[in-house]
C-alpha cells in the first residue's frame with residue numbers, strides 16, 4: 001500500500017549533519033569522539049555531558065553531571081582536585097574533596113581525562129586526552145599545552161627488552177626570567 005517506506009530512512013542521511021561540530025560550543029571531549037559515532041551534540045553543556053558520560057559507560061549521577069559540567073564546559077583545561085572542589089563550592093554544589101577525587105579518577109579510568117602527576121604530590125587532570133606535551137610554569141603551578149609536533153621525538157630511547165613505549169609525556173619546566 002504505502003510504497004514510501006524510505007521516508008523513514010531520511011534521518012539517517014541527516015545524521016552526519018547532526019554530528020557536525022557546533023564550533024565553540026562543542027565540549028572538548030566531544031571533539032575527541034569519532035564523528036562516525038553519529039551522536040548529535042546539542043551544544044547544551046549539561047546535555048552533552050550527560051551523553052558523554054553515557055558513552056563512556058558511566059551512570060550520569062547528579063555529582064558526575066555537575067562536576068563534568070564544571071570540567072568540560074570551559075574548553076580544554078588542566079585542573080587539580082582542589083581547584084575543582086573550590087569551583088564546585090562557588091557554584092554552590094556541595095561535594096566533598098574526596099568525592100571530587102573519586103570522580104576525577106573515574107573520569108580518568110574511562111578516558112575522559114588524563115592524569116598528569118608532577119613531583120609526586122601534585123596531580124593535574126587534563127581535559128585534552130589527545131597526545132600532547134606541557135610547559136609547567138614553576139612557581140605558578142600551571143600547565144600549558146605544547147602541541148605534539150613542537151617536540152622533536154627523533155631520538156626516543158630504546159625501551160628495555162620486552163617492553164614497548166606506551167606514550168611519551170614531555171614536561172618542560174619554565175620559570176619567569178629574573179628582571180635584574
Ligand SMILES: [Zn+2]
Pocket residue numbers: 078126128132133134144145
Ligand atoms: Zn594538556
